[in-house]
Amino acid sequence: MTVWDRLVGQRHTIDSLRKAVAGHGMNHSWLFTGPPGSGRSNAAVAFAAALQCEQGGCGECHACHTVLNDSHADVAVIRTQKLSIGVDEVRELVRRAALSPMGERWQILVVEDADRLTEQACNALLKAIEEPTDRTVWMLCAPTVEDVLPTIRSRCRLVTLSTPTAAEVEEFLVGQGAEATSAAYAARASQSHIGRARALAFDDAVRARRQDVVAIPARLRSLASCMTAATRLAEVTRAEADEITTALDAKEKADLDASYGVVEKGRRPKEYAPALRELEKNQKTRAKRRHLDMVDRGLMDLISVYRDAIALQTGAESELVNAEVRADVAEIARASTPELNLRRIGWIFAAREQMLEFNVPVALALESMMVSLKVPESAHV
Template sequence: MSVWSTLVGQRPVIEALSTAVAGRGMTHAWLFTGPPGSGRSNAAIAFAAALQCPDGGVGAGCPDDHACHTVLAGSHADVAVIRTQKLSIGVDEVRELVRRASLSPMGDRYQILIVEDADRLTEQACNALLKAIEEPNGRTVWMLCAPTVEDVLPTIRSRCRLVTLSTPTADEVAEFLVGKGAEPQLAGYAARASQGHIGRARALAFDEAVRTRRQDVVSIPARLTSLGRCMDAATRLATTAKEEADAITAELDAREKVDLDASYGVVERGRRPREYGPALAALEKAQRTRAKRRHLDVVDRGLTDLMSVYRDAIALATGAQGALVNEEIRADVEHLVATSSPELNLRRIGWIFAAREQMLEFNVPVALALESMMVALKVPQGR
């Protein structure tokens, strides 16, 4: 076992980072890029664990020795991870990291700052981060994570060493899931359906409710035979995504409210101090922002599953090699092939991307964007 065991199908990355841990090619700033689910943040955290470990993360006790375990568990005093549930990472959050970066580590190794979703940094946050990276502390290491290098300002990425992760193959993901206790057949399904997204694959392999929701989404193309059914599919997808997002955030919201009340002594004293009102308003605003982000994330995942059906139809129609992502609904895919052309299905994928952009970039209401998309995807009549 080692700290790298969570990285699936990333042997070149592991070799490069292990070499840096050994002192060859080490630098103060790193940029981890790769498609969603490839393990960008996992790679950064594993790298941090290896840097803090006296044995480089591959000793006999790793990853269960103290240094490795505390980094992987998120409790190491010299490793900070900034992750956001909001739509962006603001300058105040980055300034706090910059302040911490200026301090000497408590231990005898590195002060490590990991920024997940670095593509969500605001312009002000980027400027604050750039100054810190330009003037590095000798024992501070920055690790930024983003989907692509283009998602990070050129002035920042030019000062970072690039680490590019790839999408693991279905066989690699299935092997990983079997190692975690999944049944081989279910692991194979989850590996295909997740399209290389490790977190999604784990959820599909071990959570029946997740599998059921995905099956409902991938069955949509075959149902889009009338305007009414298009409206129904849009409403159902938006509602289901909202319910799932609310279920995820409700418990966290309640726990944060309890913690806030306790910190201001509301329960013990039976009254609210003057400072409580603004603090509660700020918390509720942050929770609304997080709920919106989570809702969009769940919808976005559904759109990815929807695109996979049209991708399968194109692959089947053109005789492309390889297994279908949605082998379990091959009959529906064959129906799409019979009722439309590869060119039309490629345009449909473009319409799904357009709906995604409307929601994520232009703040178009989810229901409206989905209704417009479903009408565009409707199966042509008379084919």
């Protein structure tokens, strides 16, 4: 299995990157763009592995394994858990970019979520991209080219990924060991979002939480049910976020204690308190972002229900994303119009913007949204 097998439905991209590895069209700065779930960061890491591999990405050698496992000495990947990537993080990467690689090939720096770079961070990064060393390669990942400053993207070679088809995602999941029925469901329910599909195919708890979310629209028949649904969605997404962050927080705290000798010495050096405060601040920021990410995922699942209702109402010849709750979708379609469901989708996006862009409290935004989505009184049986 080569490193390119990690990329689902990206044949054109793979061909282009393989040519670059072979020396045709190689560049010192790259911008990987594509919709959520298209695998843009996977493409960047696979490209990095291929550049470090003597065979162009065999997937079996030491170089490939270390890059794919984030342990290669000459490949740095910055994955922020914060709401933004600050200038201090970028300056450290710029410092590293100026060094010669320890091996005989490339010094590679991959920045996931480059759209989260602050203005200062962008300015620090720009100079490094403008004047790269001979053996340094920058790889930036962002949803669209518009999410990156024009001065930066103009210096990068663009790699555009597309959303794979459900059939391609299903085939990939089966290759990863998923049962055929689980793979088919996951590919459809994730709307070809590869990371989400993998979680749905292999994690029963993730599937149960999604089923809970897509059942919400049919229940919104009173003000009380709207408040209950908002509370439930906030709690479910918080629990999912906590599952991810709690263990990581504990490990980081243990590592901090060990680095300051708190465990062995039984005392706390004066430098420990400010370090602990900084750690707790970063963990709080990360927890907030993770919760918002989970809420955002839930909102996309809600949108898929109303999209299915519109498909039924307009007779669109496409498979329902939520075929397992077809009866609920049919009832929503019967009790509404396509225009109303389009407005409902707009209200969900408005709530999303309130939380992600304007920092409106999650509970408040969700309560307002659920009330807007409520089934009209005239439609009650």
